[in-house]
Amino acid sequence: MIVNLxxxxxxxxxxxxxxxxxxxxxxKNNNKDNFIYGFTAGFLIVIVMFxxxxxxxxxxxxxxxxxxxxxxxxxxxxxxxxxHGGIDDEKKTMGLLxxxxxxxxxxxxxxAIGAGFExxxxxxxxxxxxxxxxxxxxxxxxxISLFQAGKTKTQVILFGIIAGLxxxxxxxxxxxxxxxxxxFIGIGLGFASGAxxxxxxxELVPHGRKKNRRKFYFYLAIxxxxxxxxxxxxxxxx
Numbered sequence: 121m122i123v124n125l126x127x128x129x130x131x132x133x134x135x136x137x138x139x140x141x142x143x144x145x146x147x148k149n150n151n152k153d154n155f156i157y158g159f160t161a162g163f164l165i166v167i168v169m170f171x172x173x174x175x176x177x178x179x180x181x182x183x184x185x186x187x188x189x190x191x192x193x194x195x196x197x198x199x200x201x202x203x204h205g206g207i208d209d210e211k212k213t214m215g216l217l218x219x220x221x222x223x224x225x226x227x228x229x230x231x232a233i234g235a236g237f238e239x240x241x242x243x244x245x246x247x248x249x250x251x252x253x254x255x256x257x258x259x260x261x262x263x264i265s266l267f268q269a270g271k272t273k274t275q276v277i278l279f280g281i282i283a284g285l286x287x288x289x290x291x292x293x294x295x296x297x298x299x300x301x302x303x304f305i306g307i308g309l310g311f312a313s314g315a316x317x318x319x320x321x322x323e324l325v326p327h328g329r330k331k332n333r334r335k336f337y338f339y340l341a342i343x344x345x346x347x348x349x350x351x352x353x354x355x356x357x358x
Contacts, residue, residue, distance in 0.1 A: 132284075134285065163254060173309075211271035214265045231297070232294060265278075
């Protein structure tokens with residue numbers, strides 16, 4: 121069972137992010153910044169608001185979800201200040217922030233997968249599928265930032281794979297802690313939600329709308345619509 125859990129979580133955590141990074145470095149279009157940042161922001165906001173936060177509340181409580189969400193956002197805010205203080209390259213700073221945020225939220229989502237194997241397999245499958253899908257736009261946003269900051273295509277894809285690896289650790293931890301206290305999952309998902317919301321609203325949106333606001337908001341709306349469709353489809357199927 122452990123081997124199957126590790127394989128499942130590796131595919132869920134690494135494939136989507138690495139694929140997103142690959143797409144980002146292969147697209148040759150002057151408007152790809154608008155598309156990648158806009159679509160990613162819209163998609164992730166929907167996933168956080170209508171999947172991660174409700175799941176956090178389900179596994180913990182409104183209060184614990186709120187506290188962990190604030191702590192997650194505050195953590196990335198402080199990290200942002202530290203990175204901006206030590207790195208002059210704006211693209212590299214945002215790329216590293218996205219890398220850290222993705223890595224952070226992959227762990228609690230891995231926890232949810234691991235716990236799901238122990239208590240509810242359908243939820244584990246749902247989280248894994250949703251995770252793979254929303255890791256694609258995350259990988260795109262991280263990939264374009266790192267690529268424009270001077271990283272090679274191979275390095276960018278490796279960053280994507282590395283960012284997904286905490287999913288495996290999270291799956292093992294979730295499988296263990298689900299037998300003890302499932303609030304651990306809710307707190308982790310709340311923390312991840314705060315981290316991702318901060319990155320979306322404080323980094324992706326301001327950077328994405330610099331070149332062409334109209335196109336950025338158009339792609340953001342597309343991301344929101346696609347995110348809603350994905351959630352509705354998979355919640356009905358599983």
